Amino acid sequence: MPDIMFKKNDEITLTIEDLSDDGSGIGKSDGFIFFVKNTLPGDAIRAKVMKVTKSYGFARLEEIITPSSGRCRALCKVSEKCGGCSLQNFKYEEQLKFKYNKVRNDLIRIGGYPEEEIEKKLKPAVGMDNPYRYRNKAQYPVRIGKDGKPHAGFFAGHTHSVIETDDCLIEPEINASLLNAVISWMNKNHVKAYDEESGKGLVRHVLIRHGFKSGDCQVNLVINGNKIPDEIGLINALKDVMSDGLKSVTLCPNTRKDNVILGDSYREIYGDGYITDILVGITFKISPLSFYQVNPVQTEKLYVLAKEYAGLSGEEEVLDLYCGIGTISLMMASSAAHVTGVEIINRAIKDAKENAKINNIPNADFITGAAEDIIQTMLPGHDDKSGSSKKRRKPDVVVVDPPRKGCASSCIDAILTLAPSRVVYISCNPSTLARDLKIFRDGGYELIEATPVDLFSHSHHVETVVLMSKNFERPGNFVQIGIDAEDYYRIKDSKKE
Ligand code: SAH
Numbered sequence: 407m408p409d410i411m412f413k414k415n416d417e418i419t420l421t422i423e424d425l426s427d428d429g430s431g432i433g434k435s436d437g438f439i440f441f442v443k444n445t446l447p448g449d450a451i452r453a454k455v456m457k458v459t460k461s462y463g464f465a466r467l468e469e470i471i472t473p474s475s476g477r478c479r480a481l482c483k484v485s486e487k488c489g490g491c492s493l494q495n496f497k498y499e500e501q502l503k504f505k506y507n508k509v510r511n512d513l514i515r516i517g518g519y520p521e522e523e524i525e526k527k528l529k530p531a532v533g534m535d536n537p538y539r540y541r542n543k544a545q546y547p548v549r550i551g552k553d554g555k556p557h558a559g560f561f562a563g564h565t566h567s568v569i570e571t572d573d574c575l576i577e578p579e580i581n582a583s584l585l586n587a588v589i590s591w592m593n594k595n596h597v598k599a600y601d602e603e604s605g606k607g608l609v610r611h612v613l614i615r616h617g618f619k620s621g622d623c624q625v626n627l628v629i630n631g632n633k634i635p636d637e638i639g640l641i642n643a644l645k646d647v648m649s650d651g652l653k654s655v656t657l658c659p660n661t662r663k664d665n666v667i668l669g670d671s672y673r674e675i676y677g678d679g680y681i682t683d684i685l686v687g688i689t690f691k692i693s694p695l696s697f698y699q700v701n702p703v704q705t706e707k708l709y710v711l712a713k714e715y716a717g718l719s720g721e722e723e724v725l726d727l728y729c730g731i732g733t734i735s736l737m738m739a740s741s742a743a744h745v746t747g748v749e750i751i752n753r754a755i756k757d758a759k760e761n762a763k764i765n766n767i768p769n770a771d772f773i774t775g776a777a778e779d780i781i782q783t784m785l786p787g788h789d790d791k792s793g794s795s796k797k798r799r800k801p802d803v804v805v806v807d808p809p810r811k812g813c814a815s816s817c818i819d820a821i822l823t824l825a826p827s828r829v830v831y832i833s834c835n836p837s838t839l840a841r842d843l844k845i846f847r848d849g850g851y852e853l854i855e856a857t858p859v860d861l862f863s864h865s866h867h868v869e870t871v872v873l874m875s876k877n878f879e880r881p882g883n884f885v886q887i888g889i890d891a892e893d894y895y896r897i898k899d900s901k902k903e
Contacts, residue, residue, distance in 0.1 A: 412438060412463055416455040419471065422447050424511075425504065427837070429492030429866040440465045444486055446496050447504060448474025476500030481538075482575045488560045491576065491864035502531040502860060505868045509836045509858050517840035519853065529857040532707050537576075537863035540701045542683070543615045544577045545667060546585055548592075548599045550607065556592045556599035558585045558612060576864060580648065581614050584625060587643040588612050595635045602665075608634065610660060611667050613694065616651075617683030618702050624654040624681045626694040628667060632659050641676045653677045656694050668695060686710070686737045688765050696754045697730040701861045708832065708859040708871055709737050715830045715855070715873035716803045718742050725784070725801035725826070727777040727817065728808045732758030732770065734832075738805070739770045746798065747772040748780045777806070778814035785823055805830045812838030815845065822849035831872040834861075839870055846874050 412418070412435070422431035422445045431445030439462040442453050450472040453465035480486070480494035493501050510528055513519045534540060549568045551557040559570040573582050588609070592599070598607040611628035625644055627634065634640065634657060644652055654677035660669030672679065672694050680691045685702060686709050692698045699705040712734060716724065718741035726735040729747030731754050739745045739762075747770065749755050755774040762770045773780050782788065784798055804826045806813055812835065821829060822845075829851060833839035843853065851874040861869040 412455050412458045414455055414457065417452065417468070418455060418465060419450070419452050422449045422451065422474070425492075425508075425866050427866070438463065442467050445470070446474045446477060446493075447500075448476055474500075484560075484569050485864075488569050490560060490574070492866055494575075494864045498533065498537055498863070501863065502533045502858075504866075505858050505860060506531045508868050509839075509856065509870050512836040512840040513843065513856070515840070516837055517843045517847075519843075519847075523853070527853055527855050529855060531858040531860055531868075532704070532711075533860045534701075534704060534863055537860070539576065539578060540703060540863060541577045542618055542702055543613070543698070543700045544574065544581055545611050545613045546581075547611055548588075548609045550599045550601055556589055556597070556609065558589060578616055580623075583647045584614055584623075584644060585612060587647050588625075588627070588640070591636065591640045591643045595639065597635065600630050605630070605663050613658075613668075615681060615692070615694070615698070617681050617692070619684040620682050621651050622653040622681035622683065623648055623651040624656070624677075624692075624694060625652070626654075626656045626658050626672065628658045628660050628669065630659075630661055633657070637675045653681050654679055654694070658694065670695075685733060688733075688736050688761070688767075690731060690733060690761050691757055691764065692731060693753060693757055696751070696757050699733070699861065701863075704859055704861045704869075705733075708861065708869060709734060711857055711859065711871050712805065712830050712832060713738055713741065715828070715871060716742075716805065717828060718803070722802040723799040724803045724805065725781075725824075726805045726807075727781065727813075728806060729758060729772065730754050730807075732761050732772060734805055734807065735770050735772070736761055736765060736767050738803075739767045742803075743769065744799070745770045746801075748775060748777050750774070750776050776814075777808070778817035778820070781817055781820040781824075785820055800824060801826045803828045803830065805832070807832040808838075810835040810838065812842050818842060818845045818849070822846070822851075825876060827876055829874045831874065833870050833872070834867065836868050836870060839872065843872065843874070851876050 418435040420433035420435045422433040424432040426432055430441040430443050442465045444467050449470050452469040453467050456464045456466050476497050478497045485491045485494040510524050513524050514521055546558040547568050548556055548558045557570050559568045600607040600610040608629050610630055613626040615624045641655055655675050656672040658669045658672040679693055682689055682691050686706055722742045724738050724742045724745040726747045729735050729749045732747050735745045735747035747758055752774045755772045758772040804821050854873040854875050856872040858868055858870045
């Protein structure tokens, strides 16, 4: 219990120390934790208490008394209102340091690792040379504006009001023209934007995906129905913007009343539904509903590290859980004896198999199903009722790349039973990563090295790749980044001073 009981409208002063999972600043007043939006670590602020619970409260920023030394001017005009880039007014170097610290603190607090161990093993966050225009995928809500006409933009952080913007600095410049083409086609054909309250109106979202290396572009219209008027008019308007690059236009029906963006299926109205892109030298076909990493420049760095961590010599059996369209499996296949990818979305597995074929990769198999279920069928003594004559070898290396909620504990238990010599964990959520690493450690796996890779510059999201090992022998081709994070940040800081 705090010494002082806070109540609504109390004025408080505090210094922001950290950021929460949704990007709000976290600071303490008289030892009591408050979340304050639009603040950054290092800001000394005055705020008004909005709501108090037993163990924490929410406050509204009234004044920044002393700005954080990490503050800078955001290049984007709407960055404070829009939910996407909550860190754009934080110097990029500070963003990387914040992400490093987030992983560090979670591994110590949640994972229970000793501080000295983490400081030795957690490497500096790998940043971008140019942290703008990096996203290959964007999803824009389309809603009715005050003028009664359709508008596209972004949702303001945690609300459903659309912030209009003519350009988003982390997305390709051409997206603004593609959106304009959709809006002009809507105006010309009197197509209504979706209205969440009444559930009426046709166009809900415009999704745009680019293959940065291939130059391909895909536009996917999420609609509250099954068809649109003047399909040809829409295609031509988009082609006028991108004559060569436009490879796919699809419609994705979604008549649900909730805020799930995508429907379950799609229909091509132009092209065959795919775009291609090249990542780590492999060509990938990507369909509109499949997961594909949004920052290809950093994804290559992440995958190269993951492969280094896997320490492959050409002899290994690799199990790639949560494999999506098979990106990591196919990249590892050239240095392994065999790879098995497992993924819950059937469409993504179809893409993965197709991707193995077009790249002539014969030693990768893919299975549709939940990782936690499929892995049970790989345990010793499992009675294979599927009739499959293929006997799978026990994996030497297991790669996991789960969604934000992390791995199911039954999945980790099964990995522990399979006892691969190395586990490479790729995570987009440091707190579930830390929770899961603790289970691996208790199961006999030592943390060898971890590296945050900045896949989501200007947002508070953090990606990390981790190598764990049982009876670790450092493989010959394992290269350390070479400098400890502690030294790295100390050197950078001393250069600034
Ligand atoms: N490794 C891939 C995809 C990672 S994203 C890449 O780098 O591109 C996480 C993936 O896990 C998604 O494709 C999602 O569909 C899948 N997924 C979610 N829950 C799952 C589960 N229980 N079992 C298997 N796959 C799952």
